Amino acid sequence: MKVWLGLAAMLLLAMVVAACAGNQWATPADLLRAVDGDQALRSRLLLDWRLPRVVAAAFVGALLGLGGTIYQGVFRTPLAEPYLLGSAGGAALGATVALLVPLAMPQSWLLPLLAFAGAWGATMLVIGISRVAGAVDAAGLLLAGVAVAAILGALRSFLMLALSDETVSLQVVLSWVLGGVQTPTWRGVALLVLITLACLALAHTLARRLDVLGLGETMAVAFGLDVPRFVMLAVLAGSVIVAAAVAFGGLVAFVGLASPHVARWLVGPLHRPLLPASALVGAIVVVLADAIARSALPPAEIPLGLVTAVAGGPFFILLLARRLRAS
């Protein structure tokens, strides 16, 4: 219980700090005034731009934490991460099309839609390939994922070179690929909250069977688990969760890999507590990283994915080293 309260308090604190952080720092009193309906330009900035982004960052982080935990559970390797099965390449391709091809739809809808479609479509392609090849196991999926990622990456690079010109620059695509939470409207935030809760519930239904699978395939079969069927089901669920994260947050490196490990150190390996804990850790990390991204190099903004990798990497290595020495 203490762990949960601690995590929740940390998330809340992180969100308040992040809402105050920026090119120009605000005080919590400024925030209250903005929420209260103050019409000054600065209050409108806080209410309509900074707050929705902080909330969105938290939920994107939660989705990545969930996705990472499921993938690590299914593939039974601590190296699995949410973008393993081609979803990063697919999402980037979809986003590139949305950003560079003029289509008859507002970009604020098109971008998350095509990113989602790309991420999910790529994972479906990977699963399809490994089915056709008759290798629906972890190794088959991983290899198909690597191949599909290479193809999609090349397609994206070509589109970027061919379609960018003076008006749509490469930087727009590049900075999307490097990660960054799109600031949704409050309606978008509500949608994201609903999606995240649904994903949490979905993940919860997989928890027990992930534990059983963790005992090894032979044991899992002995426990009556239809392993190939469950692997497929869990991968499908994971891919939807990751695609949702990508649609709202772009590609955020490292969070999906690290959060499950940190959560495991806090609540142990059983998936029922692990999944929500990992979501909380992911949320805290992305909220803080996004605050750094917005305020570290004013007036510019650093792509979020770079911050999570550069700031999160050493932190993770430190935790890992302490852990290994202790054991």
Add this chain to the structure above:
Amino acid sequence: MLLWTARILRAHQARWKRAVHLSMTLIALAGTSSAQPITVQDAFDRSVSLPAPPQRIIPIFASNVEIVASLGLADRIVGIESYTRYPPEVLDRPLVGGRLGFSVDAVVGLQPDLVVVTPSRQAANQLIDPMERIGVPIMVLLQRSVPEILDNIRLMGRVAGVPERGEAVAARFQGRLDEVKRKVEGQSAPSAIMITGRLGNGLMLVAREGTYTGDAMILAGARFALQGTRTLAQVSPEAILNADPDVLLWAGSDRDLKQLIAQPGWADMRAVKSRRAHAVSRVELLIPGPRTIDGIEHLAAIFHP
């Protein structure tokens, strides 16, 4: 839907409040009654409405800064981005962005009543949506041709509440362009290539059809030696050697031009042999502002000496 409507209503209310406030200040300050609301159509076909002539303008990119300054409104500029180098009197203004992108925070912190952007780098992507949501008027300018640059000057004049100044400045530039046209008309157009940059992999960026830089070359009385460079701006040095233009232009310094034509094979190019390889000014030909007219005059002197 309801929420959305409410938000729009609220935004409008705020806008009107500000309009009233601003117009009262204006009347009090200057005794003028010119605080008419202004509405223009920008390059993205967005309707940009201002309650009164803007007094705090943030033009993003050198070209937009130069256009505002050409209308004599440099003192209304309150913020710039870090690659703005001209005119000198605005260089002390706070920065709102640079190579790494643009900050919504920094822009709003300067309390602008007009932001002008060009969809280059990430400016349009990062700023249009938030400014619309927060309620700061933001205008988008495109510059695909030289006439469009003149249109931008007129549009900026209208939106800034000095339409007659915009017309006058644009007409003056049009007069100089007409002068160039009279000079080059009827003469045979030399084939030309303008190299605007070199990439790490050895490829070259060239001025293309459908851009204001390419347009400037045509207006100055040249024709493209390389055809069909619409999609990809980068071409191999081989293609440039093959095209063998009458005139070779390098947008940059004389030293870099010497280095460029010292490459194997380049000395045999017609343009190099006949001493028609020239370095031209980047700021005149790669910033779509008033100085582009100077650039066209200089180009015309090179093409038709």
